[in-house]
Amino acid sequence: MLSFKVKNRLLGCGIDTEHIIRFAQLELKGNKPSPFIFSPKEIEYCSALADSWIAFCTAFCCKEALFKALQSPYDFTACELLWNGKKRTHISPTLSKALCKQHHITDSRAYIEITDSGECIVSIFLFGQAGG
Amino acid sequence: MADSDQKDYNEIRELVYDYFSEECDIAKEKISDTTNIIEELEGDSLMLLSLLEIVRKKYSLSIELKTLGKHLMKKPAHTVGDVINLTTAIVKYGDDIINVEL
Numbered sequence: 001m002l003s004f005k006v007k008n009r010l011l012g013c014g015i016d017t018e019h020i021i022r023f024a025q026l027e028l029k030g031n032k033p034s035p036f037i038f039s040p041k042e043i044e045y046c047s048a049l050a051d052s053w054i055a056f057c058t059a060f061c062c063k064e065a066l067f068k069a070l071q072s073p074y075d076f077t078a079c080e081l082l083w084n085g086k087k088r089t090h091i092s093p094t095l096s097k098a099l100c101k102q103h104h105i106t107d108s109r110a111y112i113e114i115t116d117s118g119e120c121i122v123s124i125f126l127f128g129q130a131g132g
Numbered sequence: 133m134a135d136s137d138q139k140d141y142n143e144i145r146e147l148v149y150d151y152f153s154e155e156c157d158i159a160k161e162k163i164s165d166t167t168n169i170i171e172e173l174e175g176d177s178l179m180l181l182s183l184l185e186i187v188r189k190k191y192s193l194s195i196e197l198k199t200l201g202k203h204l205m206k207k208p209a210h211t212v213g214d215v216i217n218l219t220t221a222i223v224k225y226g227d228d229i230i231n232v233e234l
Contacts (some may be wrong), residue, residue, distance in 0.1 A: 022178065034185040036197055064177060073201020 008107055008127035014068030015123040016061040020114070023053035023060070038062065039077040046083070054114065055083040061122035062110050064095055069126050074099055081122075087114040095126065104128045137224070144187070144219045151183050152212060156198070163215030173212075180215070191223050199227050 033043045033056055033096055046055035062081040067074065070110070075128075078096035091110050107127040154161040156173045169175035184200070187193065200222070209215045225232050 018178065026182070031182070031185075034181070036185055036188060038182060060178065067201075073198050073205060075196055075198045077197075 007130055009130045011103065011105060011126040011128045012069040012071070012129065013123065013125045014065040014070075014119070016064035016068065016069060017119055017121045018052055018057055018061050018064075020118045020120050021055045023057040027053050035077070037076045039080050042080050042082065049083075049085070051085070057120045058083040058114075058122060061120050062112075065110070065122050065124040066093070066095075066108075066126075069124050070103055074090050081110060083112065086112075088112070135215070137220075140223055141216070141220050144223065145216050147187070147190070148183065148212060148216050148219060151186065155179055155182075163212055165211060167212045167214065168210055169212065169215065180209070183215070187219050187222065193222065193226055194221055195229070199230050201226070203229050204222050 014113050033047065035043070038046070038056065038059060042056075042059050046052050046059060049055050059081045063076040066079050078099045080094040081091060082094075084091060089112050093108055093110050095105060095108055103126070105126050106129050107131060108124060109127075110122055110124045112120070112122050141167075149160050152158070152163055152169075152173055152175070155232055156175065158173065163173075167173060169180075178210075182200075188195065207218075209218045221229050221232065
């Protein structure tokens, strides 16, 4: 008989994908990253990277995936994702304390994949306390 | 509609048409208020957010995305006309948009 000791329970999951080129085009057009969407920390971190548009694209996908996981609107700046430059990677996004409290989130994980055809895919998993 | 509201509406209408025409690489004449953004223009949330960022800057607005999201869940914007009405309401009411029955 299998038995599991569950510390966390899955609260929700969401996925989003975007063409990276769209973010490169926004940058080429001279559009600055929107403070409506990205936090000051994300803007500073992503702008400093050579592949800044990929970093902004991953952060945006993460925010959209979170919207789907929560199934309710939130301020996109309450979710920060700082891409580590890897094409396939797991990152824990930083969610604001207020957002975590509101949705009883204790942990979050994002899986990022940058495809060879230039798409960014981000899936996010939200966890809460088991029995909570 | 008051003269100033009509002026804002016309200005926003022009802005929205110009934006979708450029972003979707389609002649302005081929767009109408009933054009469906997703099905006919292949638009998406990034496109809508980019448009709203332009509007925020142009009219120096500080509306929160959460407020906008709540409003859109109550009254989704499917067509170009819906986006014009939404944008006009954002400019007129700002964060109070959530308390206004449109």
